[in-house]
Amino acid sequence: MDVVDKSKSTIAGARERTSEIRERLHSRIPGGAHTYAKGDDQFPEALSPILIRGTGCRVWDVDGHEYIEYGMGLRSVTLGHAFEPVVEAASAQMRLGSNFTRPALIELECAEQMLDLVGGDMVKFAKNGSDVVTAAVKLARAYTGRDHVAICSDHPFFSTDDWFIGTTQMNAGIPESVSRLTRGFRYNDLTSLERLFLEHQIAAVVMEAETTVEPLPGFLDSVVRLCHANGALLILDEMITGFRWHNGGAQAFHGVKADLVTYGKALANGFSVSALVGRQEIMSLGGIRHDRPRVFLLSTTHGAEYSGLAAAMAVMRVYREQPVIDTMWRQGSRLAAGVQKIAGELGLKGYFDVIGRPCNLVYSTRDAARVPSQAFRTLFLAETLKRGLIMPSMVVSYAHSDDIVDATIERVGEALVVYKRALEEGIEKYLPGRPVKPVMRKFN
Numbered sequence: 001m002d003v004v005d006k007s008k009s010t011i012a013g014a015r016e017r018t019s020e021i022r023e024r025l026h027s028r029i030p031g032g033a034h035t036y037a038k039g040d041d042q043f044p045e046a047l048s049p050i051l052i053r054g055t056g057c058r059v060w061d062v063d064g065h066e067y068i069e070y071g072m073g074l075r076s077v078t079l080g081h082a083f084e085p086v087v088e089a090a091s092a093q094m095r096l097g098s099n100f101t102r103p104a105l106i107e108l109e110c111a112e113q114m115l116d117l118v119g120g121d122m123v124k125f126a127k128n129g130s131d132v133v134t135a136a137v138k139l140a141r142a143y144t145g146r147d148h149v150a151i152c153s154d155h156p157f158f159s160t161d162d163w164f165i166g167t168t169q170m171n172a173g174i175p176e177s178v179s180r181l182t183r184g185f186r187y188n189d190l191t192s193l194e195r196l197f198l199e200h201q202i203a204a205v206v207m208e209a210e211t212t213v214e215p216l217p218g219f220l221d222s223v224v225r226l227c228h229a230n231g232a233l234l235i236l237d238e239m240i241t242g243f244r245w246h247n248g249g250a251q252a253f254h255g256v257k258a259d260l261v262t263y264g265k266a267l268a269n270g271f272s273v274s275a276l277v278g279r280q281e282i283m284s285l286g287g288i289r290h291d292r293p294r295v296f297l298l299s300t301t302h303g304a305e306y307s308g309l310a311a312a313m314a315v316m317r318v319y320r321e322q323p324v325i326d327t328m329w330r331q332g333s334r335l336a337a338g339v340q341k342i343a344g345e346l347g348l349k350g351y352f353d354v355i356g357r358p359c360n361l362v363y364s365t366r367d368a369a370r371v372p373s374q375a376f377r378t379l380f381l382a383e384t385l386k387r388g389l390i391m392p393s394m395v396v397s398y399a400h401s402d403d404i405v406d407a408t409i410e411r412v413g414e415a416l417v418v419y420k421r422a423l424e425e426g427i428e429k430y431l432p433g434r435p436v437k438p439v440m441r442k443f444n
Contacts, residue, residue, distance in 0.1 A: 080399030153184030332358030
């Protein structure tokens, strides 16, 4: 049993190394991090730890403070940090070599294991989710001979590349001519997508099966039919839903079939592996056994780096043999029920709410007027950090035991008491510095 030491429930003490390293990070790395969602602007001032190691769902910072982590590497770690079977598989492969001049047998083995688990005819591996989603878009354009792409504008992120980022507020450096080729529609609003098909020659529809809002009955099936009736492809982004909703992803969970599907994040428990999976007649355009114009699909030096593929194979074996998905759903339900109970007792319903599927929980923060509030998000982040929780979301992993979840509920309850006081007395009295900010914004 994973026992929590409640004597460590409050984070206090020196943060000298954190402060010093933070300045060095910003002097050497734009933004001080390699992922915007991990940046200092996403966490309260003076309470943004710099981490050095992790085990299970616990992590430690450079000043020796211990935390229980929620979010787990932006949802990429589902089994727990340093999960031994995955580490051992990657380590064993490293001793055999990491990158050869010709394909290695492990590339075929991992491909067959992946397709057997999630379905599809062919797969191409890469390192980043953005790469495989962009590859899917390029493939769809080549297959259909069309230029326009429809994206679900309610879903927050698909790629770092121009075709998507050009539609966001962070569009500096991207030609308007590129941005105009991508159009948005609303989730659960089939009419908004039908309108795009009337106005443009759409090559592909890019969307997640769901985020925090569940699909209306028949919506996903209708999207598939609409795409095919109009000669377009459906690209399903399973970066989050894959290896979290179901062993077969959101496709299996909802019983739908996309033309191209992209995976990443939890595929290798934090190791860098992403995958594009799809129908043979589409995927083969990126190969050398056809007579159509060649598609430069994915050709990356490190795309099939072998230790990452070994990690992915180990992850897939664990998913087949152990109740990973069931555990995440169960522990998420336990966490949500406990936090919602406390929030209800404090009269915070409508001010602080836990939302989403149990396997992928997030929370909403609202001010006294019940308006979404970054200031109250900052306060909640600060109060949970003080109590040894890193909680930008409430996403659990296979490593979150009952004791861990129960201790978390207790600490979140303490943070919500402060939240209630701030609602009653004014946030200014409690806010620890400037509010956190949305990643996608025009200016700093």
